[in-house]
Amino acid sequence: MKLKNKYFIMRHGQALSNVRGVCSNWPEKFNNPLTEYGQEMVRESAEKLKAKLDLEGQTIDVILCSPLLRTKQTAQIAGKILNNGVKIKVDKRLREIGFGKYNGKDLHSMWRSFKHEEERINKGADGGETYTHILDRMFSVVKDIEKKYKDRNVMLISHEGPSFLLQGKFMGLTIKQTIKEFSLDKRIHKAEIRELN
DSSP states (O other), X not given: OOOSSEEEEEEOOOBHHHHHTBOOOSSXXXXXXXXXXXXXXXXXXXXXXHHHHHHTTOOOOEEXXXXXXXXXXXXXXXXXXXXXXXOEEEOGGGSOOOOXXXXXXXXXXXXXXXXXXGGGGTOOSSSOOOHHHHHHHHHHHHHHHHHHOSSOEEEEEEOHHHHHHHHHHHTTOOHHHHHHHSOGGGSXXXXXEEEOO
């Protein structure tokens, strides 16, 4: 698929759930804002991208974010820095992986429910989403943007799992190849911004 727009993906900054090591998806089980450090991470990343875009005479034209508190806060901070006039749109398809019964529970317990990560391609965490489903909903956002806009710089603000799956898709990889290509340390870090194309 030849894309008419340029895409950037950003992961939210450090949130309370990251500090506590807890799964947090929709619906949110507890108040899960960015930490002060998380807010600072977002500011730093947005300022770096703004400096780069300014040199190129570019800006971010469209920002879409997940409806979870930590991503909405990230979008508000980044949006003010990158393009103060940009209207942020919330899109539920950008939200975190559905963790099923593990929502609000220990992250390590969720990981232990799988023998290996490739299982997650077609298996959700007890009532949760598969990687296949997540990638389908993430890429459907891109397809909709492609129908609506042309020659725009688009930022999608999401979460680690959905972001790395989308990055693999932009690289032309299967989900299995994406898992191999992106070991945990190579996946998008908190508040990091990556160009997708």
